[in-house]
Amino acid sequence: xxxxxxxxxxxxxxxxxxxxxxxxxxxxxxxxxxxxxxxxxxxxxxxxxxxxxxxxxxxxxxxxxxxxxxxxxxxxxxxxxxxxxxxxxxxxxxxxxxxxxxxxxxxxxxxxxxxxxxxxxxxxxxxxxxxxxxxxxxxxxxxxxxxxxxxxxxxxxxxxxxxxxxxxxxxxxxxxxxxxxxxxxxxxxxxxxxxxxxxxxxxxxxxxxxxxxxxxxxxxxxxxxxxxxxxxxxxxxxxxxxxxxxxxxxxxxxxxxxxxxxxxxxxxxxxxxxxxxxxxxxxxxxxxxxxxxxxxxxxxxxxxxxxxxxxxxxxxxxxxxxxxxxxxxxxxxxxxxxxxxxxxxxxxxxxxxxxxxxxxxxxxxxxxxxxxxxxxxxxxxxxxxxxxxxxxxxxxxxxxxxxxxxxxxxxxxxxxxxxxxxxxxxxxxxxxxxxxxxxxxxxxxxxxxxxxxxxxxxxxxxxxxxxxxxxxxxxxxxxxxxxxxxxxxxxx
Amino acid sequence: xxxxxxxxxxxxxxxxxxxxxxxxxxxxxxxxxxxxxxxxxxxxxxxxxxxxxxxxxxxxxxxxxxxxxxxxxxxxxxxxxxxxxxxxxxxxxxxxxxxxxxxxxxxxxxxxxxxxxxxxxxxxxxxxxxxxxxxxxxxxxxxxxxxxxxxxxxxxxxxxxxxxxxxxxxxxxxxxxxxxxxxxxxxxxxxxxxxxxxxxxxxxxxxxxxxxxxxxxxxxxxxxxxxxxxxxxxxxxxxxxxxxxxxxxxxxxxxxxxxxxxxxxxxxxxxxxxxxxxxxxxxxxxxxxxxxxxxxxxxxxxxxxxxxxxxxxxxxxxxxxxxxxxxxxxxxxxxxxxx
Numbered sequence: 001x002x003x004x005x006x007x008x009x010x011x012x013x014x015x016x017x018x019x020x021x022x023x024x025x026x027x028x029x030x031x032x033x034x035x036x037x038x039x040x041x042x043x044x045x046x047x048x049x050x051x052x053x054x055x056x057x058x059x060x061x062x063x064x065x066x067x068x069x070x071x072x073x074x075x076x077x078x079x080x081x082x083x084x085x086x087x088x089x090x091x092x093x094x095x096x097x098x099x100x101x102x103x104x105x106x107x108x109x110x111x112x113x114x115x116x117x118x119x120x121x122x123x124x125x126x127x128x129x130x131x132x133x134x135x136x137x138x139x140x141x142x143x144x145x146x147x148x149x150x151x152x153x154x155x156x157x158x159x160x161x162x163x164x165x166x167x168x169x170x171x172x173x174x175x176x177x178x179x180x181x182x183x184x185x186x187x188x189x190x191x192x193x194x195x196x197x198x199x200x201x202x203x204x205x206x207x208x209x210x211x212x213x214x215x216x217x218x219x220x221x222x223x224x225x226x227x228x229x230x231x232x233x234x235x236x237x238x239x240x241x242x243x244x245x246x247x248x249x250x251x252x253x254x255x256x257x258x259x260x261x262x263x264x265x266x267x268x269x270x271x272x273x274x275x276x277x278x279x280x281x282x283x284x285x286x287x288x289x290x291x292x293x294x295x296x297x298x299x300x301x302x303x304x305x306x307x308x309x310x311x312x313x314x315x316x317x318x319x320x321x322x323x324x325x326x327x328x329x330x331x332x333x334x335x336x337x338x339x340x341x342x343x344x345x346x347x348x349x350x351x352x353x354x355x356x357x358x359x360x361x362x363x364x365x366x367x368x369x370x371x372x373x374x375x376x377x378x379x380x381x382x383x384x385x386x387x388x389x390x391x392x393x394x395x396x397x398x399x400x401x402x403x404x405x406x407x408x409x410x411x412x413x414x415x416x417x418x419x420x421x422x423x424x425x426x427x428x429x430x431x432x433x434x435x436x437x438x439x440x441x442x443x444x445x446x447x448x449x450x451x452x453x454x455x456x457x458x459x460x461x462x463x464x465x466x467x468x469x470x471x472x473x474x475x476x477x478x479x480x481x482x483x484x485x486x487x488x489x490x491x492x
Numbered sequence: 493x494x495x496x497x498x499x500x501x502x503x504x505x506x507x508x509x510x511x512x513x514x515x516x517x518x519x520x521x522x523x524x525x526x527x528x529x530x531x532x533x534x535x536x537x538x539x540x541x542x543x544x545x546x547x548x549x550x551x552x553x554x555x556x557x558x559x560x561x562x563x564x565x566x567x568x569x570x571x572x573x574x575x576x577x578x579x580x581x582x583x584x585x586x587x588x589x590x591x592x593x594x595x596x597x598x599x600x601x602x603x604x605x606x607x608x609x610x611x612x613x614x615x616x617x618x619x620x621x622x623x624x625x626x627x628x629x630x631x632x633x634x635x636x637x638x639x640x641x642x643x644x645x646x647x648x649x650x651x652x653x654x655x656x657x658x659x660x661x662x663x664x665x666x667x668x669x670x671x672x673x674x675x676x677x678x679x680x681x682x683x684x685x686x687x688x689x690x691x692x693x694x695x696x697x698x699x700x701x702x703x704x705x706x707x708x709x710x711x712x713x714x715x716x717x718x719x720x721x722x723x724x725x726x727x728x729x730x731x732x733x734x735x736x737x738x739x740x741x742x743x744x745x746x747x748x749x750x751x752x753x754x755x756x757x758x759x760x761x762x763x764x765x766x767x768x769x770x771x772x773x774x775x776x777x778x779x780x781x782x783x784x785x786x787x788x789x790x791x792x793x794x795x796x797x798x799x800x801x802x803x804x805x806x807x808x809x810x811x812x813x814x815x816x817x818x819x820x821x822x823x824x825x826x827x828x829x830x831x
Binding site for chain 2: 111112140141142143160163164165166167168170171174175178179191192195196199261262263290291487
């Protein structure tokens with residue numbers, strides 16, 4: 001007995017391997033999709049030249065269709081539509097075609113520090129799908145929407161969450177793309193996740209990523225991926241106009257900045273300083289605080305006494321903690337100017353009266369008077385009672401709706417590695433709840449921003465800044481050449 | 493006789509592992525191969541370093557992510573910041589594992605139990621904040637993106653199958669090596685540390701030195717796990733080593749069972765499967781992982797592995813008692829009904 005024990009221990013290794021095999025076997029079922037997906041995309045470029053248009057698909061499509069075992073993958077999709085319109089009989093596999101359904105995967109931060117923001121984003125996604133005949137499956141954030149159709153095709157919604165770390169975001173997206181066969185990904189929420197997903201999605205040209213609120217400049221500005229689209233601004237665009245307004249209208253000449261120590265606040269501070277310093281202003285001190293800091297006393301102490309104003313770029317609880325402690329230490333002696341998310345509608349109520357009068361720039365104001373905005377706000381409140389428009393639900397809504405509109409224009413045709421769809425998406429130009437949107441050559445939106453002031457608990461417009469582009473109106477080559485914004489770039 | 497018996501013991505699990513390495517990439521889909529198999533393998537390797545510490549030396553370390561992160565960051569920094577040859581960088585990164593382990597061990601060599609946990613937790617959290625804030629080296633919150641695994645000739649380790657082979661072979665080697673250490677006189681000293689620190693000292697061993705050695709050994713596995721995680725993710729950021737990852741490693745080892753090194757792989761597989769497939773049935777994946785953790789801890793001190801071992805050790809008795817019970821029962825049934 002005793003001698004056999006260690007033998008059995010070694011058996012465990014075998015058991016482990018067996019378990020792996022079982023896992024592999026289980027996955028094999030669904031895996032059929034994934035394995036055929038890869039070859040399905042590979043041969044596509046070859047036949048494309050001789051048969052560029054969908055009307056002549058039998059030749060190109062029949063090969064993968066034959067190769068596909070009449071197994072789960074096929075029956076799954078055929079199940080929805082057994083009569084399978086006679087023109088194309090191939091299965092939908094991410095590479096997609098004119099039958100079956102189209103899968104949209106939405107990703108946001110449903111766990112971790114930004115979980116509340118994740119809920120807002122999903123409201124936006126669902127609202128767009130409801131416009132296409134969908135119905136909410138339930139009230140939970142992860143409950144999907146069923147019944148939405150575009151061009152006669154069923155739209156399936158898959159929802160995945162990350163915890164704001166790039167690793168988890170990539171795994172969640174991989175699950176949607178390779179396991180659930182998502183054709184379009186909406187999201188993610190945060191900047192670094194966006195950069196990681198850009199790297200991942202580049203390998204799947206047939207899948208289209210429509211960004212949610214990831215505000216990293218380099219998602220589109222430098223080294224763009226052909227299948228990544230952003231219908232909103234980036235961190236720098238959201239801060240456009242503040243530097244100029246602070247110098248010209250408010251008469252500030254020297255400012256200090258306090259911001260969280262990562263790429264998104266770098267963009268905000270960078271944009272403010274680029275404008276402010278170009279006009280002749282100076283920055284006395286740039287203070288970077290770690291994300292999630294509780295005690296700001298040592299940072300507040302670093303703010304020089306002789307500055308005209310302090311620009312702070314933080315999000316969520318960080319902004320609230322900072323403002324509270326800033327007031328305690330300085331007695332509000334030096335005026336604050338805010339970054340876009342520090343006073344976003346999603347956190348505005350928590351700042352309470354203190355937010356009154358804070359100047360910022362950003363994509364969403366409550367008094368724009370746009371019919372689209374009012375309709376969106378009304379619909380949002382109707383479907384998700386008590387919710388008001390903020391950057392997250394508006395941006396995810398715009399992303400989803402843009403994708404659905406483009407899908408409708410091409411009749412749901414995702415053949416040829418989504419070429420027609422992506423072309424249509426790049427041409428999208430419509431009146432969103434926050435103003436008109438068009439895309440530039442890098443598939444980055446050119447959009448209106450608003451210089452705004454908090455008044456009565458809502459964001460009121462000081463000035464509309466029309467057609468802000470990714471280079472903030474500066475010369476494109478020069479702007480790109482100055483490098484990504486960082487702790488000490490721009491150096492003014 | 494003894495040698496051949498030992499060989500027999502080793503032969504068939506190794507053969508099974510080899511078969512697995514051959515068969516899995518053929519049967520598994522791309523997705524399962526990468527996100528389930530490879531992920532559980534590297535997570536298991538990292539977990540094995542903790543399973544070794546807990547199971548063999550009785551050291552509950554919460555600083556494994558620091559070692560893991562050191563190696564991972566070394567891999568990324570040396571290639572992406574300094575443009576070092578990727579194999580040289582990988583060698584340096586793997587070597588940095590035991591060095592980091594040594595340092596963590598030195599720091600915590602005089603403590604044990606709760607104090608060791610607190611100390612190593614501090615180390616783990618320190619590593620996270622260092623990554624988050626020491627920007628000139630670690631690139632701060634964003635960390636490193638766009639890491640490309642090496643390519644030799646036609647073999648591209650960014651592809652899933654080559655990456656699988658590397659990870660699987662590494663996993664097998666780690667298990668073999670850690671088991672070898674556990675079976676050596678050094679392993680005896682580790683278990684002495686686990687069972688009774690004072691008596692180990694009375695026997696003439698230096699418990700502090702033994703602790704440091706155990707951490708250094710575990711650092712080998714943690715380091716390799718860190719390097720492979722960078723190959724897998726193509727990126728590393730402070731989020732890869734934050735407090736939730738520290739807890740995740742602990743969960744992996746607890747669910748799998750720390751009495752044997754292999755338990756970490758079982759745990760990694762279980763957690764990975766739950767994370768990936770549970771969302772098909774429920775919206776509360778994290779709750780489910782937590783519930784699984786509680787259930788495992790409640791019902792089996794040694795995790796899934798413990799359940800299995802117990803079932804196996806009891807199986808003969810159960811069989812016998814079943815057999816024993818069946819006979820008298822049938823007799824009783826045949827006998828005259830009492831009452």
